[in-house]
Amino acid sequence: RGGQAEREIPFAQPGSLTRVYAVASGKGGVGKSSVTVNLAAAMAADGLRVGVVDADVYGFSVPRMLGVTQKPTQVDDMILPPLAYDVKVISIGMFVPGNQPVVWRGPMLHRALQQFLGDVFWGDLDVLLLDLPPGTGDIAISVAQLIPNAEILVVTTPQRAAAEVAERAGAIALQTHQQVVGVIENMSWLEQPDGSRIELFGAGGGQAVSDSLTRAVGAPVPLLGQVPIDVALREGGDSGTPVVLSDPDSAAAVALRGVAKTL
Numbered sequence: 049r050g051g052q053a054e055r056e057i058p059f060a061q062p063g064s065l066t067r068v069y070a071v072a073s074g075k076g077g078v079g080k081s082s083v084t085v086n087l088a089a090a091m092a093a094d095g096l097r098v099g100v101v102d103a104d105v106y107g108f109s110v111p112r113m114l115g116v117t118q119k120p121t122q123v124d125d126m127i128l129p130p131l132a133y134d135v136k137v138i139s140i141g142m143f144v145p146g147n148q149p150v151v152w153r154g155p156m157l158h159r160a161l162q163q164f165l166g167d168v169f170w171g172d173l174d175v176l177l178l179d180l181p182p183g184t185g186d187i188a189i190s191v192a193q194l195i196p197n198a199e200i201l202v203v204t205t206p207q208r209a210a211a212e213v214a215e216r217a218g219a220i221a222l223q224t225h226q227q228v229v230g231v232i233e234n235m236s237w238l239e240q241p242d243g244s245r246i247e248l249f250g251a252g253g254g255q256a257v258s259d260s261l262t263r264a265v266g267a268p269v270p271l272l273g274q275v276p277i278d279v280a281l282r283e284g285g286d287s288g289t290p291v292v293l294s295d296p297d298s299a300a301a302v303a304l305r306g307v308a309k310t311l
């Protein structure tokens with residue numbers, strides 16, 4: 049839309065009924081995208097109108113995890129997002145050829161996010177989930193500028209080192225005056241056939257992030273759920289069917305469906 053005036057972002061308008069959750073993590077590989085797509089699929093299965101923006105420029109994996117191979121189509125000057133499991137999906141990965149890396153500077157990312165939010169025909173949504181890149185980079189600040197009412201969801205593993213960087217990702221919200229809605233701990237344990245648990249990545253990270261953000265914000269930032277390590281979740285991501293749909297009674301799916309209900 050070169051040269052044209054920017055379109056208003058519907059979700060940022062006063063009176064917007066869409067709840068926007070920006071899913072953040074301190075570092076990559078903690079399961080942020082897996083959590084995002086499963087929350088989206090679970091909410092859509094519950095009858096909510098859901099959209100997902102994959103803004104993880106370095107690790108755009110949402111299309112694969114939702115089995116989306118179609119490209120967005122253009123109607124007039126609006127972009128129509130592909131649909132997967134009743135979730136409207138748009139991803140940076142849909143706009144780069146093949147499996148190319150994205151080497152963009154902050155202003156280009158800002159512009160891309162602005163278009164994803166303003167130029168995509170989302171229709172009326174109950175929930176919009178944004179999969180942010182890991183860390184505390186430019187996109188988090190762009191989200192704060194473009195949708196100040198977006199609420200932050202922090203994903204961490206139980207590991208101390210992961211929790212410390214997750215705290216920093218959550219603390220950005222203090223500077224941008226956004227609300228932190230809660231923390232999700234992922235890869236919390238591996239359940240053995242005899243029911244005992246192996247804590248592969250230690251314990252306590254999610255609670256530590258919740259405690260520290262609660263202190264920093266001065267209001268409760270609850271630990272919303274603990275998602276175990278589960279082969280079914282990984283398989284669901286690889287095959288493009290979120291585990292909350294493919295195996296809803298698996299341990300990870302039960303935890304994720306629980307979180308989806310509390311949001």
Ligand code: ADP
Pocket residue numbers: 073075076077078079080081082083107109234235275276277278279281282283285286300
């Ligand atoms: P991030 O978005 O934080 O980089 P991903 O969601 O891409 O992380 O997850 C990284 C890898 O770990 C993926 O292969 C995913 O399938 C796997 N994974 C994530 N959470 C779990 C879990 N609870 N159990 C098993 N595998 C998981």
